[in-house]
Amino acid sequence: MSHDTHSEEYHPHVAPISTYFKLLIVLMLLMGLTIFAYNFDFTQMFGEVPGTFANNIVAMMIACTKATLVIMIFMGVKWASKLVKMYVFLGFAGLGFFAITFSDYGTRHMETEPGWEGQKQLKITNVNAPVVDEEAVQRATVGDGGH
Amino acid sequence: MSATSVGIPDVPKPKEEKNYLNNGNTIASWLLTTDHKRIAILYLISVSFFFLVGGTAAGLVRLELTSPRGIFFENETYNKIFSLHGIIMVFFFLIPAIPAVIGNFLVPLMCGARDLAFPRMNLLSWYVFISGGFLAVLAMLLGGVDTGWTFYTPYSSLYSNTQVTLAVFGGFLAGFSSIFTGINFIVTIHKMRAPGLTWFRLPLFLWAQYATSVIIILGTPVIAITLLLLFAERVLKLGVFSPELGGDPVLFQHMFWFYSHPAVYIMILPAMGVTNEIISCFSRRRVFGYSFVAFSSLAIAGLGFLVWGHHMFVSGQSMYQGLVFSIITFLVAVPSAIKIFNWVATMYKGSIRLQTPMWYGMGFIGLFLVGGLTGLFLSSMASDVHLHDTYFVVAHFHYVMVGGTIMGYMGGLHMWWPKMTGRMYPEFLGQLSAMLVFVGFNMTFIPQFIVGYLGMPRRYHYYYLAPEFQVYNIMSTLGTTVLGIGYILPVFYLLWSLKYGRKAGPNPWHAWGLEWTTASPPPTFNFATVPIVTSEAYDYDAVSDEQHDFLREEEDAAKAAEGKE
Amino acid sequence: MASTHVDSTSHHDPEVYHQFETLEQQNDSYIVGMWTFLVTEIMFFGGMFFIYIIYRWSNQDMFYRLHTELSWPLGALNTVILLLSSFTMACAVHHATLKNRKPQQIFMGLTALLASGFLVVKLAFEWYPKWQHGHMPWYWDWPGHVSSPDLLQVPGGTAKMFYSLYFAMTGLHGIHVLIGIICIVILMYLTKIKSILVDSFLPTEMFGLYWHFVDLVWIFLFPLFYLMPK
Amino acid sequence: MWNVPHLPFIPEQASTFAVEYDLMYWTIMALTIFFTVGTCAFIAFFVAKYHHGSKADRSNPPAANHLLEIAWSVIPLLMALVIFAWNADFYVRMRMPPKESMNIFVVGKQWMWHLQHPNGVRENNRLTVPVGVPIKLTMISQDVLHSFYVPQFRVKQDVIPGRYTMLWFQATKIGTFNLFCTEYCGTQHSEMGGYVRVVSQADYAKWLANGGDDTLPNASPVELGKALWDRYSCGNCHGVKDTERGPSLIGMFGKKREFTDGTSAEADQVYVRDAVLYPYRKILKGYDQTMPEYSDLLNEDQVIQLSLYMKTMGETEKPAALTPVQGTNR
Ligand code: HEA
Numbered sequence A: 001m002s003h004d005t006h007s008e009e010y011h012p013h014v015a016p017i018s019t020y021f022k023l024l025i026v027l028m029l030l031m032g033l034t035i036f037a038y039n040f041d042f043t044q045m046f047g048e049v050p051g052t053f054a055n056n057i058v059a060m061m062i063a064c065t066k067a068t069l070v071i072m073i074f075m076g077v078k079w080a081s082k083l084v085k086m087y088v089f090l091g092f093a094g095l096g097f098f099a100i101t102f103s104d105y106g107t108r109h110m111e112t113e114p115g116w117e118g119q120k121q122l123k124i125t126n127v128n129a130p131v132v133d134e135e136a137v138q139r140a141t142v143g144d145g146g147h
Numbered sequence B: 001m002s003a004t005s006v007g008i009p010d011v012p013k014p015k016e017e018k019n020y021l022n023n024g025n026t027i028a029s030w031l032l033t034t035d036h037k038r039i040a041i042l043y044l045i046s047v048s049f050f051f052l053v054g055g056t057a058a059g060l061v062r063l064e065l066t067s068p069r070g071i072f073f074e075n076e077t078y079n080k081i082f083s084l085h086g087i088i089m090v091f092f093f094l095i096p097a098i099p100a101v102i103g104n105f106l107v108p109l110m111c112g113a114r115d116l117a118f119p120r121m122n123l124l125s126w127y128v129f130i131s132g133g134f135l136a137v138l139a140m141l142l143g144g145v146d147t148g149w150t151f152y153t154p155y156s157s158l159y160s161n162t163q164v165t166l167a168v169f170g171g172f173l174a175g176f177s178s179i180f181t182g183i184n185f186i187v188t189i190h191k192m193r194a195p196g197l198t199w200f201r202l203p204l205f206l207w208a209q210y211a212t213s214v215i216i217i218l219g220t221p222v223i224a225i226t227l228l229l230l231f232a233e234r235v236l237k238l239g240v241f242s243p244e245l246g247g248d249p250v251l252f253q254h255m256f257w258f259y260s261h262p263a264v265y266i267m268i269l270p271a272m273g274v275t276n277e278i279i280s281c282f283s284r285r286r287v288f289g290y291s292f293v294a295f296s297s298l299a300i301a302g303l304g305f306l307v308w309g310h311h312m313f314v315s316g317q318s319m320y321q322g323l324v325f326s327i328i329t330f331l332v333a334v335p336s337a338i339k340i341f342n343w344v345a346t347m348y349k350g351s352i353r354l355q356t357p358m359w360y361g362m363g364f365i366g367l368f369l370v371g372g373l374t375g376l377f378l379s380s381m382a383s384d385v386h387l388h389d390t391y392f393v394v395a396h397f398h399y400v401m402v403g404g405t406i407m408g409y410m411g412g413l414h415m416w417w418p419k420m421t422g423r424m425y426p427e428f429l430g431q432l433s434a435m436l437v438f439v440g441f442n443m444t445f446i447p448q449f450i451v452g453y454l455g456m457p458r459r460y461h462y463y464y465l466a467p468e469f470q471v472y473n474i475m476s477t478l479g480t481t482v483l484g485i486g487y488i489l490p491v492f493y494l495l496w497s498l499k500y501g502r503k504a505g506p507n508p509w510h511a512w513g514l515e516w517t518t519a520s521p522p523p524t525f526n527f528a529t530v531p532i533v534t535s536e537a538y539d540y541d542a543v544s545d546e547q548h549d550f551l552r553e554e555e556d557a558a559k560a561a562e563g564k565e
Numbered sequence C: 001m002a003s004t005h006v007d008s009t010s011h012h013d014p015e016v017y018h019q020f021e022t023l024e025q026q027n028d029s030y031i032v033g034m035w036t037f038l039v040t041e042i043m044f045f046g047g048m049f050f051i052y053i054i055y056r057w058s059n060q061d062m063f064y065r066l067h068t069e070l071s072w073p074l075g076a077l078n079t080v081i082l083l084l085s086s087f088t089m090a091c092a093v094h095h096a097t098l099k100n101r102k103p104q105q106i107f108m109g110l111t112a113l114l115a116s117g118f119l120v121v122k123l124a125f126e127w128y129p130k131w132q133h134g135h136m137p138w139y140w141d142w143p144g145h146v147s148s149p150d151l152l153q154v155p156g157g158t159a160k161m162f163y164s165l166y167f168a169m170t171g172l173h174g175i176h177v178l179i180g181i182i183c184i185v186i187l188m189y190l191t192k193i194k195s196i197l198v199d200s201f202l203p204t205e206m207f208g209l210y211w212h213f214v215d216l217v218w219i220f221l222f223p224l225f226y227l228m229p230k
Numbered sequence D: 001m002w003n004v005p006h007l008p009f010i011p012e013q014a015s016t017f018a019v020e021y022d023l024m025y026w027t028i029m030a031l032t033i034f035f036t037v038g039t040c041a042f043i044a045f046f047v048a049k050y051h052h053g054s055k056a057d058r059s060n061p062p063a064a065n066h067l068l069e070i071a072w073s074v075i076p077l078l079m080a081l082v083i084f085a086w087n088a089d090f091y092v093r094m095r096m097p098p099k100e101s102m103n104i105f106v107v108g109k110q111w112m113w114h115l116q117h118p119n120g121v122r123e124n125n126r127l128t129v130p131v132g133v134p135i136k137l138t139m140i141s142q143d144v145l146h147s148f149y150v151p152q153f154r155v156k157q158d159v160i161p162g163r164y165t166m167l168w169f170q171a172t173k174i175g176t177f178n179l180f181c182t183e184y185c186g187t188q189h190s191e192m193g194g195y196v197r198v199v200s201q202a203d204y205a206k207w208l209a210n211g212g213d214d215t216l217p218n219a220s221p222v223e224l225g226k227a228l229w230d231r232y233s234c235g236n237c238h239g240v241k242d243t244e245r246g247p248s249l250i251g252m253f254g255k256k257r258e259f260t261d262g263t264s265a266e267a268d269q270v271y272v273r274d275a276v277l278y279p280y281r282k283i284l285k286g287y288d289q290t291m292p293e294y295s296d297l298l299n300e301d302q303v304i305q306l307s308l309y310m311k312t313m314g315e316t317e318k319p320a321a322l323t324p325v326q327g328t329n330r
């Protein structure tokens, strides 16, 4: 795939400066939008969802949009080869692996609370259970007070 | 095309030709080289050094454990010794062993390229590796590290007053060195294959290296950041994992194993790749189910990232999380099974030659099988509760790492020794040491399975609380002696062969693969002309090869040539 | 093995390193190589972000209070600076590709200036006051001077954790900015002396990728630290 | 049915988990042996049949066989799923203590276990539990990670600073079993252990009632002193050698001791009594106020017993301090 193609002249892609400038403007606007969203309460808009959650989602959505734009245009992935696109994808897909861990932090509270509620005194079910060495216990009890 | 016409005719007869070894003899020509083959040799020397250091530590550990109360050391010293053993063996021997030595040497050769894509970065990777190794050794000399190779917090961050900082930084650097190697391999395999060498004609070793490199670039940065935070916690008093600050020590374990489980596949996949080459070459057969074997490497790489929590079943992670990790772990067993069964099937109707690499290859299958299957005891949560952090785990991972990876590494070293040095190693000693390693290995680690099941915890200096473990420990130590001899032997005869070994032709095994079409040792730029590949992968033919005993033929030819002179 | 050999033709092109066949192959390799390196950077910062998310999740209230100590206008200023520098860098790459050396140098110089500006804002206006207030983990004095009484109720441990994360993440990002400045100065110097190393546009392009990546990290750091919702 | 007699390569089965555990272990073992032996047999067979020079039919070798590939992926997968299902069920049961279990609190610290029974009785490095009662341990660590492990019960759980973890079991046998710390925790990790002593329920009740006292019947004062030594874990700080935790007490009697205030004294019976009951009056050179005061815990009888025991430590080469008491109350 590599050696056999002998292109005469190699032409890298060159995007015009105006494209970059337009992107800059859009990015600035998006930044303004995040700041606006920061001071805006989404609770009513999203109904039951708590404000923190909605706000976080909005903030992250804006950030992701910005990131995508930067990657695609500033970094030129839009015009890049399939291989590059594949690795860009792989890089961000790799972050997905971390997500499994949320099933740890998200479910810890669901486990039996290793707590204090089971403070049961021992109920002797069988008082006549054979004592290993009656006498020994006797002597030991007599022998020493302990405190 | 049958293998009898393997590219020898294409290659000019090796006279006293310039090759990569005699092309410059100054120290600078070695230390400033960008030739992947020379860098591979630099790596070979350094990892061998680290192996001997780690191996000596292993010997001391075993010696000390023959008595329930120890013999020579204090607790603290023992702890430092096994930590040294683990850190050196994992970060400075096993992870670089196959990729950076055999891989570095072979990836461009197998691709038909003149060098890796980024030769200077390759050299840099060696320097970074050596600096990391230097820091680790320095840490040992300045008093040692006593955290175990896992560096669990908060012991490593707040309690241990040994040289953790240095060692952690050494590990950090080693990580970067393997990142550089990984990047190089990925680009080389993608971009620099010879014409005609399509993905499905690639040697399976390259598939394995490719999968390994993907794991390296996705996993290693995570250990880098984790170790960096640990470093910051010790030096800058940051507190990310400190329980006093509400931090979670278990989070450190998540981060650590996020890398370190995939890392075990960084260790095993290249060895599997080597085994593919060995089994098919010495059975004179195309690898059975080529595409299944190729994709199983990628499957292992992918699934390998989703199972790290199986090291933490009793660590206090949630029970539900345990269930998730356990089932995915079982899934990883499937691609491994595919590989094993395909190798065995490759031997069917072959023309099997029991030469040293083949002994190592078969040893790999047998020992990795045991190691992998005992992994199932550990990936079963309930079963792991009892076995976790006992000698059963120690035995499991030595089976896969020593029985698997080192067998693959030794096999590869023998198979490509003629290519690397232009000399044959002594065959009898080779087979002897392969068998000593196999026998000694089982003698060392089978008793550890038993004593682990009986409940002996790992990282235990004293076991006077349960002296009945002693028998097994003595058995294990006896085995180590045999194993040690098996490992020391090659050091001597391989060095011997550099001078006295019979000269090897370009293709002593009559193996398939571009690396065998150039001289042994290869010239600096590998190929006089760009090779074009027209045959399918592993184009062997057992029926016609059955007529030949290539090694004997070459030997006779060499003798005849000598007689004429 | 069945193989024939062809002579490599284009192999005397001085711009092409010996291991490559064609310029295209070489350039592609460098770009792919750079991207694989950026993949490692993504995972590197990804690990940090992941830790941050875990802790933010369980300490949302306290983190919210603590984040009021950070000044979002300064963060926004730095965002503007970085976005601008990304733009100038893209322009520099544009001109490098066309071999317009003069504008290339100017845009690179602007990028370096902006990057330094970022560091000045970061260090002088953000970190230095933290240090004065005793809010650096290695110079810790909680509550020290906190701006609102609300913060007095934040346990010292959580505060230290927050600042640990803050300094670890912005610090790591800052180090990347610093490395960027160093690289860019070297690049400019090499271009100035017309070094053969930078004859191709590739070094500039690769550095550009790195620089945009640094910007990318900040795009996420900014809302996560400075704009925490209640 | 699966209750096996005690074999040397199977740990004793002493809890309700043990029997099922071993059944599972040996099932997976059977699988392991099956695959290992099977694969190795194939290899050996192929080597025997197709080695170079043998007269075997080598014509038309298959290059791949999809049916085979599917078979040897799916069959192991199904086996794995069966094991998983069994394990998942078992694991969940291991992590869910019954409602009526008895709660005991465990604190791990470098390098000892503190256990606290429901009525306040405390033990160190030893756990006394009644047979046949589900016991739930609620555990936390004071410093680094530890792990509570009783092989004969097949249970283990890490002990973490800053968070409670839980472990439960129900003993089925009266006897003494190992207690290990299995999470690496520093210098004396391998010595951070002791015994789990399972006694009958009546014994346990009595033992609790008399405040957890279990000295040997007819014991000599030295033996009683030894029991106290173990009970209060003096050996954790006073080992074979001087450490930062505390001085070694071997051969201390009769020697000159130097203190931080510059004075010195000979270690006699009176000095030792003071050193144990009121350690802060005179602090040994090179140490801090780290030794706990025992004036509230020990009566004069016990101090005498302890001193007599400490005296014997100079006489034997290895101090008895490092030898654990084997099942005082089997
Ligand atoms: C080269 C390194 C390597 C490799 C390849 C593996 C492979 C595997 N490992 Fe191992 N492991 C380690 C190195 C490795 N491991 C190390 C170093 C540790 C300890 C770290 C420490 O704590 O210090 C460890 C610890 C470890 C644990 C944690 C134990 C504990 O601490 O409690 C677990 C648990 O699940 C585990 C499981 C597995 C599994 C399921 C595989 C699988 O990939 C194996 C798959 C292979 C097979 C299963 C064999 C072939 C298949 C068949 C023949 C078909 C039949 C199969 C079925 C019926 C399913 N390993």
Ligand code: HEA
Pocket (backbone or CB within 6 Å): B051, B052, B053, B054, B055, B056, B058, B059, B060, B061, B062, B082, B083, B085, B086, B087, B089, B090, B093, B094, B147, B148, B149, B150, B394, B398, B401, B402, B406, B444, B458, B459, B460, B461, B480, B481, B483, B484, B485, B487, B488
């Ligand atoms: C690549 C990895 C690798 C390799 C090759 C080995 C090789 C060996 N290991 Fe290693 N081991 C680990 C990785 C490895 N190990 C890891 C990661 C741990 C966990 C550490 C931790 O808990 O943190 C561990 C822990 C570990 C333990 C447990 C320690 C403990 O928990 O207390 C033991 C105990 O027997 C052991 C033994 C051995 C032995 C006998 C060998 C043998 O195979 C070595 C044989 C080689 C030689 C013997 C060297 C060659 C001979 C000489 C140099 C001559 C001198 C020889 C003698 C003095 C005998 N290892």
Ligand code: CUA
Pocket (backbone or CB within 6 Å): D108, D109, D110, D111, D145, D146, D147, D181, D182, D183, D184, D185, D186, D188, D189, D190, D192
């Ligand atoms: Cu406590 Cu190990």
Ligand SMILES: [Cu+2]
Pocket (backbone or CB within 6 Å): B260, B261, B264, B307, B308, B310, B311
């Ligand atoms: Cu694992």
